[in-house]
Amino acid sequence: MAGLLGWPGGWIALLGISTYTPNWVVWIFMPYFIYGFYRFFNQLTYFPWAFRMRRVLREYPWQLLEGVPSGLGKHPEARDDGIWFEFQNPANPKEKIPLVFIKHQRSYWWMKRLDGPRTKPHRRAQIEPLWFAGDPRFLSVVAAPGRGGKAPKRFHMLYQRPAFDSRCAPESWGATPADLEHASRAGARNLDALSQSPV
Template identity: 80%
Template sequence: MVMNVVGLVGWAGGWIALLGISTYTPNWVVWVFMPYFIYGFYRFCNQLTYFPWALRMRRILRAYPWQILHGVPSGLGKYPGARDDGIWFEFRDPARPDEKIPLVFIRHQRSYWWLKRMDSPCTKPGRRAQIEPLWFAGDPRFLGVVAAPGRGGKAPKRLHVLYQRPLFDSRFVPETWGADAAAIELARHAGARHLDTTPQPSA
């Protein structure tokens, strides 16, 4: 959140500063600054969109503790049986450890860094190791936060919110994956929407 505020102020400040300079310089200087004006405005708007997700991330982290997971399967493209295409992580079902649940990167903004480090023949040697072990806080049946290990394996970085689409899109019927009422209530406390506290029978 702090870095996002710094970025927001920096892009806006640079835009305003160059605009001020251009008013006291020849007209051709404006054209020199034009690439920054366009890109700076884009980055400023991009930074603004991060705040709602940062607050959602904070809510998830207040509800769930960090877990440090080793060897979490990941990949590119469509996960078999998943509703959405995209890069994904595969987690164990908390209620049925023998079952696997995918969490897909539905929100692609800020996911390029992760894209380059997922399990794939195209992944450069050494990059996959940058997200091993994986930090995870949440419940894969609903939502969670993934992060890469920081320096020395501490202070997770590159935090990203993952979620099952029905929790934030009323057009879909939520799936509780056999979760009990306590797990459903915890997910609602973490920010999940459209969930009934009455658990659905597992398939």
């Protein structure tokens, strides 16, 4: 919310200042005017995802996970390219399920901290332990530990593409009707085909 108000507020303030200064001063402020517009609209696009994350957090409790596998390249079992985390399947702990950062907005911070050849240990330590809420078969929220590890920060929504895209065939990964109901209440869509098929 601070960003949503701060960027246009700064834009208006500089515009007011520029009306009382020589014309050439406007050109000095021009980078901020352009970037301020970008950041303002970027903040607006975050709101729908914030509401989705809130819905997930109402349905699933936080878990603190240590040593969650992650990577910067394509996961061999993921349908999408991108940086990823790998979680245990709740129905089969021996099976691993990748969750890819499909939406790249706000993912740069995470990209610098996931396992990769150039990842520095102190950066990786900033996401240990990982805060996780959700079901990796459908959708979840991840967060980094806050100061002293007491509260989560840097919230990010991760999901399997079929949870929001009806063009993708969903996969159950052994989900029970109760699991599907939880995922539906958390905001996952397109679960009818799974609920009608044998588990």
